[in-house]
Amino acid sequence: MTTNIFQDLYAKYKDKLSLPKPWDTVVISILNVLLTLPTFIIAHHNFLELDTRIPIDRILLFIIIFIVFHYILIAIKKYIIIGVFIYLVMLFYGTLVGGYSFYRVYDDYRSMMYTMGDNPYPQDIIIDKLLPFPNKSKVLKAIDFTNPKVRNFALSATTKHFQEAKQIKGYSEYRSIIQSFAVFKEIKSRWNYVNDPIGSNYIATASETLQHFSGDCDDHAILMAAGVKAVGGIPRLIHTDAHIYPEIYIGTKRDLENITFLIRKVLFVEESKGKQIHYHIDERGHIWLNLDYTGTYPGGKFMSETILGQLTLND
Structure with missing residues (x-):
């Protein structure tokens, strides 16, 4: 009985809720562009590119994606206004409560379009925006920078290393960064790489890793992020x-x-004599310096350039 009532209501109002001409064409065109651009960028990064003077393969790829979305939107155009209305309500709610907001939509699209320019520091930001960071909740929980053990370790590192930097003009402006480098130096000098158990991705908290200064790459990244955060720096993890x-x-x-x-x-x-300083520039022009254990100094060489995700701790 209830199902019949909903079916009757839907049959009664579906034509009223569908977009009138020519607005249906306008909305479909806008949605098509918004869907085609990120899809094309993902495909562009993941499909082999022909070595031709004119990028015919990329042009054809864009046209094919555009046409596919066009026919899909045409097929469901009677339901588009309902979907758009629900989407706008969700964004409005997210803006009010601090969730996924209108600004986040704009920011994500700006990040996507940034990757299409002549970026001299290529990062796969488009993938970062669409794929979740692996084990994100566990990783965030593991970065326990407020734990007394982590805080005390970070403080001891700052008193052990780089006291001479206080004499450098402009030290106060970069105090947190220099103290973060002290944390890097202490962890680097004591780090012992140990694989996870076979068939398991064990994620240790930073306070746990401090017991032996041992673990794999994610354990090191978590400990480093917690130590940097504990002295006022802003870390991020790159996947x-x-x-x-x-x-x-x-x-x-x-x-x-x-x-x-x-x-x-x-x-x-x-450690840095005659060597290059390695860093990334994100879509906002912000510079991030590598702190991987593979380098003996901040800004050491990257192990891999293909970025699939990032997790920033700036709260």
């Missing part, structure tokens, strides 16, 4: 196809120049 490593927020290109000077001339003189 690649086979690796997780930490980075620290540096700021602008001017900040990078100053930090590079400190690394090369004061803090890691021997």
Whole structure:
């Protein structure tokens, strides 16, 4: 009986809720572009590209995706206004309660379009925006930077390393970053790589890892992120196809120049001698310095450049 009532209501109002001409064409065109662009970028990153003077394969790929979405939207156009209305309500609710908001939609699309430009520091930001960070809730819980053991370890590292940096002009501006480098140096000097048990992806908390300074790449990344966070730095974790490593927020290109000077001339003189400083620039122009255990100094060489996701701890 209840089912029949809903069916009657749907039959009565479905034509009224469908878009009148020419608005149906306008809405379909807008939705088509919004769906085609991110789908094309994902396909562009994951399909082999022909080495031709004119990127015919990419042009055809875009056209095919556009046509497919066009026919799908045409087929369901009677239901589009309902879907758009529900979507807008969800975004409005997210804006009010701090969830997925209108700004987040804009920000995600801006990030996607950034990857289509001539970016000299290629990152797969589009994948980052659409794929979840692996074990995100467990990883966030494991970064227990407020734990007294983690906080005390980070403080001891800052008193053990780089006290001479206090004499450098501009030290106060980069205090948290330099102290984060002290945490990096202490962890690096004591780290012992140990694989997880076979068939298991064991995620240790930072306070647990402190007992033996041992673990795999995600354990190191979690400990490093917790230590950096404990002294006021802003860390993020980068997920690649086979690796997780930490980075620290540096700021602008001017900040990078100053930090590079400190690394090369004061803090890691021997370790960085004649070597390159490696970093990423995100879609907002923010610079992030590599803190992976594979390097002997902040900004060491990346193990992998293919970024599948990132998790930033800036709260």
